[in-house]
Structures are given as structure tokens and as C-alpha cells.
Amino acid sequence: MPRTATLYRMDMPDHLCPFGLKSRWLLRRKGYAVDDHLLTNRRETDAFQRKHDVTTTPQTWIEGTRIGGYDDLRAHFGSPLKAEGETTYRPVIALFAVALALALAMLWRAGAPILSLELVARFAAIAMVLLGLQKLRDVESFSTMFLNYDLLARRQVGYGYVYPWAETGAGLLMLAGALTWLAAPVALVIGTIGAVSVIKAVYIDKRELKCACMGGGSDVPLGFVSLTENLMMAAMGVWMLTRLFT
Template sequence: MPKDVNTTGKQAVLYRMVMEGHICPYGLKSKDLLERRGFRVDDQHLTSREETDAFKKEHDVETTPQTFIDGNRIGGYDALRELFGDDVPDEDATSYQPVIAIFSVAFLMALGLSWSAYGSGFTLRAFEWFIAISMCFLAVQKLQDIESFSTMFLNYDLLAQKWVRYGYVYPFGEATAGILMVAGALVWISAPIALVIGTIGALSVFKAVYIDRRELKCACVGGSSNVPLGFVSLTENLMMIFMGLWMPARALGLF
């Protein structure tokens, strides 16, 4: 990024692809960001592949959109964000954002269900729903790309390393247990599933992280996640163990 770029002139030229079958999303984001920062945008459309390729060749760039301010080329959307001091996340950096989103929404859904059913958000059933809904969400993350999940899972799961197909079975087991626990039905099916996969998972994570001291990525939110293996995955498995013990105990009237 040029050091002498003047962002106070409030005039920018943006070149972005706007074709009949394709409008560049990063071009739209760049235009929106510039306008929100108070710039008047000279919005130049690249309306064909030939025109886009010619522009790239002329300016010796590999991608569009491209923004120019005071005649200086700033670059694409990420370069604009850097120019304005916004954080540009590293795609390979670890992040707990998916986990925070899953547990936050699961918690709010549990409160909502409890309020609808009992007139109060803070009930024992809300706690059960929170864990069960979290299990369902986590299972969906794995099922989006079960191949990637099963591959990452093989890095640390003890049973999957002995029986590779278990990596494909696990998400379906977690989803089944979670759905049945949301419904409060067929406890004698859901509880054993949760207890078995939760126990194996907890032992696997504990061994990999706290005994072998390995630094791995967690497959708990899917095979493309950048969540570090450790506390999150261990918590997921401990929640399943708890529900595997709690649900039948409550069904028997012990609590």
C-alpha cells in the first residue's frame, strides 16, 4: 500500500466485474466500504471476460476488484480494509468464532423453547435443550463435509484409528442422540449413543492434547475448522457423557 495515499480526498475509482451472469461480490463489498467511509466512488464496470483480462494485464494484477485513490492503486477488498485499519483475518489462523456462534444460538433457542413450553426461560428442561441443540448443530457442521471431518477425526480419535468407518458413523450418532434428546423420546436409544461416543471422544482428546501434547485442529465443528483441539472438543464430549447419564436417570425418576 502506498505510504502517500490520501484518504481525505474522498474520491476513489473502483474497477469491478459486472457481467450478465456474474457480479463480483468483493466488488460490491469494496464499493460499500468506500461509500461508508465517505468516498465518492467512480464505479467502473468490467463487463466481459476479455475486458477484465485486458485490465489485469494493463495494471499487472491477478484479481479484481481494484481500487485507486489519488491515482495510487490500493488493491482488492482486503487491501482496502487494511487501508482503513480494519482487521483482516488470516484464513489459517485459529478461531473460536464458529463455536461461539453455535453455543450462543443453541443457548438462546433453549431459552426460547423453555419460555414457550413453561413460561420461563430458566428451567431444567432449558439446560437439557441447550446441550441437545448444541449436539445437533455440531453434528450438522460435521455432516456438511463428512469426508473432510472423517479425515481430520483420524488424527486423534482412538476408535476411528482402529475402525476408519467410525469417522463416518460419529456425526450421525451425535445427530440422532441430539434430536431424540430435544424430543425427550427414546431415551434408551439416545443415552447409550451419547455415552459411548462421548466417552471415546473424551478419552481420545485427553490423550492427544494432555498426554501426547499434540497440537491439532479440532474436527468438532467440521473438517475445515481452525478451532484448536482441546477444551472445546473435550467439552462437547463431556456434555454427551453427562446427557448419556442424566437422561435415563431422570427418566427413572432419580432426579
């Protein structure tokens, strides 16, 4: 017989609680038969909260013990949600994985060799576009975080507003194979400045900062990933200049 869990969640005409649905889904995934109780109006919800001395729904009981809301349920099953402000590499890993998949798809569609320098070039260009897009979602927030460590932005605040457009534009031009004389120097300059800034902030000054590479409000730590991003841009700039003049 499956184990049984009791769940109380809101299911009102004007509000279906998403965390209640997630709690039910998680319990079923873990092999529980769910005794699902719906709170269909505000009066029922308020009465439930007063009775059990809780301030939020959903609420889950397992074997007579109250577990709590969705976050508590995840923690109970050993997969707690990331705490607010906790550093994580997940967003940038996902972005780089998508960039690589897009590069592979483009080469596959074109019938070009998969394992080649062209794969590296397209991956780097796509990653630049995607990283630039993250910054362009909120340029104001990005520029504020960028000022924490970028050496040029600290001297010229406007550089923080230009950077996302420069990174995105250079990546797009690289993908198009157009205006290499412009895209390559831009990538080389912003990549070099960025790499020097990260090395100074992290490896010389030993500061613990959040990286603006995924845009303002990012929880990605400043360090190896940021350095890799900037070195990749600088290397792309050098490689494209070499191809342009040879």
C-alpha cells in the first residue's frame, strides 16, 4: 500500500495556488497517496490557518506530522530550494550548455564538421549573445553590480551601460561573419579589461563578490566563470583579427 500524505491547498475561483499543485506533484512523485483537501474560499482558508496556527498554505502532513509548506516539503525530501542570496553556478552552466547545443545544431544543419575550431568559435559567439541578453534585461541593475569590480567602469560609469550592447553586438557580428574589423577589437578590448578586473578583484584583492555576468541581481560568484567569459571574448577577438589579416 502506498504511504499517505494529507495536503491542504487553496483552489479558489480567482486563485489556484501553484505551490499547492507543486506539493501534490512532489508527494505523488515520492510515492505518496495524497489526501487532497481544497480550500475553496477565503473564509475556509482563514479558518484553516487559525485552527492550525499557520500563516500560509499549502500545508502538508505526513504520518500525522506537519511538514509545512512547499519549501519545507522539499527540504523534508532532501532537496531544499536555494536560499535567497546563496551563490550558485547553475544559471551560467545552463547558459553555456544551451550555447554549446545551439552551436552544434548550427553546424549539424550546415553539414559542417562538428569537432572543429568552428564549433568553438560559434559556441563563444552564441555565449556572448546570451550573456549580453541577460545583462540587457536590466541594464541599470547590471551597471550597478558591474561597478563593484570592473576597473574601467569605475573610472567611466557610462561604460557599464555600453558593455551589454557591445558584448551582444560583437557576438552577433561574429555569428554573421560581418564587420570583423569592428567585432574583433570590441571583443578583445572588453574581454581583456574584464579579465584584468576579475584577476585583480578575486585573485589579488581576495574580494568575495557576485558576478554581473548573468545580469544584475545574479547569485553567480565572481571568479573562474567570469574570468573564463572574458578570456573567451579576448581569445575570440585575437583569433578573428588573425584570420582577418592572414
